[in-house]
Amino acid sequence: MSMRVVDVERVRGLPLFCGVSEETFGAVTAGAFLQKFPAGTTLLHEGDPVDFLYVLLDGLVELEGTWNDKETTLAVLRPVSTFIFAAVALDADALMSARTVERSDILMLSGEALRRAMQTDPRFSYAATLELAGCYRGLVRSLKNQKLRGGAERLANYLITQRVRQGGAETFTLPHEKRLLASLLGMTPENLSRAFATLTGYGVVINGPEVTIARPVVLERLAKPDPLIDNHHPPASRLWARPSGKCGPPAARASRRTGPGCECPRPVRGPAHGRWPCPSGPGRSAPPTDAKPPPRPSAGRAG
Amino acid sequence: MSMRVVDVERVRGLPLFCGVSEETFGAVTAGAFLQKFPAGTTLLHEGDPVDFLYVLLDGLVELEGTWNDKETTLAVLRPVSTFIFAAVALDADALMSARTVERSDILMLSGEALRRAMQTDPRFSYAATLELAGCYRGLVRSLKNQKLRGGAERLANYLITQRVRQGGAETFTLPHEKRLLASLLGMTPENLSRAFATLTGYGVVINGPEVTIARPVVLERLAKPDPLIDNHHPPASRLWARPSGKCGPPAARASRRTGPGCECPRPVRGPAHGRWPCPSGPGRSAPPTDAKPPPRPSAGRAG
DNA sequence: GGATTGGATTGATGATGATCAAATTCAGGC
């Protein structure tokens, strides 16, 4: 099943293919399949060897992990995004399952071809590095979110993020079932329901899948959003795609913190060092030492 | 301060520099600093711009995250390992702080030089991709560990992993303070203490920092270790280093699941599909659909 | 030695989250 031109362009616009040669792109997409899957299809099981890189072109996909008959959602993806790239790169078994939440169009790219391309085209392996670095940082955020915050706080921040991503209007719609959201936030559906009830006291109005944040300031006082945890602006994806299917030259990106960074277009940061409505706060418990490196040593050269 | 030859070779042996040219390696290590830091030194603060890739040559380093006056440790590193590579690659702000737990020797490599090298030497950006992929998967494991298991289970699995990594003897020593372990496992020191007390009932004997697993089978019945969460064998690091400072040719690694994989030397796996003392279990709740992709469509080509 | 310090442990209590059960709402299907 061949891709429509539109789809090719959307794939071409992915950060992963930013700056790669037409040959490489051709080689990688040559043996690709574009498939449509119904909702609820398991694309890949935890522990399975991974033969393809998946690209979600349309629909909704959940990545989940299992242990001891329990399962948890690690991420919910929307188009356009790639998934299980790390396993593909290493030619390793999947650490998580992937399943469609809605009917989805998914492009499958040969892992073999990708690994070959990475060793051939330096631009591609460079793009791959940036892609993975972005994914890595996404997970760091998730882990911090999970370990440092309580359920209601996670929900509050989720809602704030959604509001921003959906355009910033007072009212928006949850992108999927609450049951799935609960799993993503690391709680049971019952507790999610109660967490919503709690947020009612902070100006949040729930109406089925419709959420209204009536008093954002109040909610933020509870949520304490933090740019080092919450990625309000979507990481890359279509932001990188130019209508022409080209993307910014690597030179521009490599320059010191200028232009749109690959992972995140650097949310508007205030003057000087400020970087969020909610600063990390001055009160930090003082650890044993907190000194900058001792006066730089006789700074010689090595290697 | 110039590196000793031994140190240069240890750095050269890192997976990150596997297969890179001497020129690239030289360019990257040219402006490097080797510094010794006392215990408890904060090398890097959350939110700071990252100018260096750090390489821990000796000592112990903790990576931690903070929010709302609470902190949690995301990883504890031992030599030889690199850290905050993702932030360096993207030239982004650090998402976590790094501090020495013990007196440490740390090599600092210029981020600028590394990013330049990634765009110059395809072998290097390829190695970087594999490195990041390994780190990514490490975090997936952590997140699953955190979301799916309870405190006692996390501890039990931690102990089992330590036993294996330290050689498999019945008795071993905790590599650092329990306070730090508690934070790593996502619990309070008090609860860690109680979790240890609980494990006493499963054949675990605690004597200060000395831990004895008297009845591994019993403990494993509680812990239910899983290769998709627990990485019993250390990921890469010195495993890759050849005494000569060279490492396996990429060709060997790229081949389908043979030879020592870069992330993990593929723990001894049983026959057929088995891969761990504790299988993921047959009982899996049946989701809506669990089918393999529908009969492959008219499988055309795209791109 | 004796005092001091910080880590580790233990106990008591409260908060948070999970589980079980039942009621309720909602979307389709007939």
Place this chain on the structure above:
DNA sequence: GCCTGAATTTGATCATCATCAATCCAATCC
């Protein structure tokens, strides 16, 4: 319109975990 099944909500109860407080212990420092 009514039925049915699933999602969601609510209530009650239990398990887990955090917090506060006090104690114990070992290392260190005069």
